[in-house]
Amino acid sequence: MGDSKPYGHISVHQALGSGSVADLLLWRKWCGGFVVLLSATTLWFLFERAGYNFLSFVANVLLLLVVILFFWAKSASLLNRPLPPLPDLEISEECVVKAADALQVWINYALSIAHDIAIGRNFKLFLQISVGLWVISYIGSLFNLLTLIYSGVLLSLLVPLLYDKYQDHIDDKLFLIHRILRTQYRKFDDSVLRKIPLPSSKVKKIQ
Numbered sequence: 603m604g605d606s607k608p609y610g611h612i613s614v615h616q617a618l619g620s621g622s623v624a625d626l627l628l629w630r631k632w633c634g635g636f637v638v639l640l641s642a643t644t645l646w647f648l649f650e651r652a653g654y655n656f657l658s659f660v661a662n663v664l665l666l667l668v669v670i671l672f673f674w675a676k677s678a679s680l681l682n683r684p685l686p687p688l689p690d691l692e693i694s695e696e697c698v699v700k701a702a703d704a705l706q707v708w709i710n711y712a713l714s715i716a717h718d719i720a721i722g723r724n725f726k727l728f729l730q731i732s733v734g735l736w737v738i739s740y741i742g743s744l745f746n747l748l749t750l751i752y753s754g755v756l757l758s759l760l761v762p763l764l765y766d767k768y769q770d771h772i773d774d775k776l777f778l779i780h781r782i783l784r785t786q787y788r789k790f791d792d793s794v795l796r797k798i799p800l801p802s803s804k805v806k807k808i809q
Contacts, residue, residue, distance in 0.1 A: 614766040
């Protein structure tokens with residue numbers, strides 16, 4: 603029982619939700635993965651390498667879209683063709699409520715963490731948050747935001763695919779590392795306990 607694996611065998615597709623996002627990240631819909639990769643690479647090259655301005659890019663794209671729709675509608679009325687197939691451009695109240703509920707959950711979670719650190723004096727949580735923010739700050743000093751987002755997109759399209767392909771080998775290595783770390787932790791814990799002096803009453807009982 604002590605050597606049982608600390609994880610349950612579950613596929614990567616199930617871990618990612620078994621939906622369209624999982625199909626996209628695992629390249630089961632290769633067309634969608636290729637579009638995401640090409641779009642992310644194009645945007646990164648335009649803004650990072652070519653020096654294109656984001657505001658100018660958005661304005662030019664919207665301008666091109668408006669011009670195309672305008673001339674499409676004009677030509678459709680002159681040539682008796684159907685108008686552009688545009689959906690109803692409005693946000694439903696249900697979408698707004700869902701977004702507000704999700705935002706409320708995240709804000710309350712952040713406030714609860716701040717409360718535990720400031721009022722509850724949770725030193726462990728304070729240390730975790732401090733280390734996490736320091737790591738984010740250090741990574742942010744090495745890359746700008748756009749390169750960091752692009753790297754995240756590349757990793758999200760690569761890491762799940764590789765893990766899904768070599769899941770058994772990776773899980774075996776992780777299980778071996780887990781056993782080694784657990785053994786070393788037990789040795790360290792035992793050595794620390796030996797160095798702690800026992801109370802005099804317990805020493806008499808042992809003798």
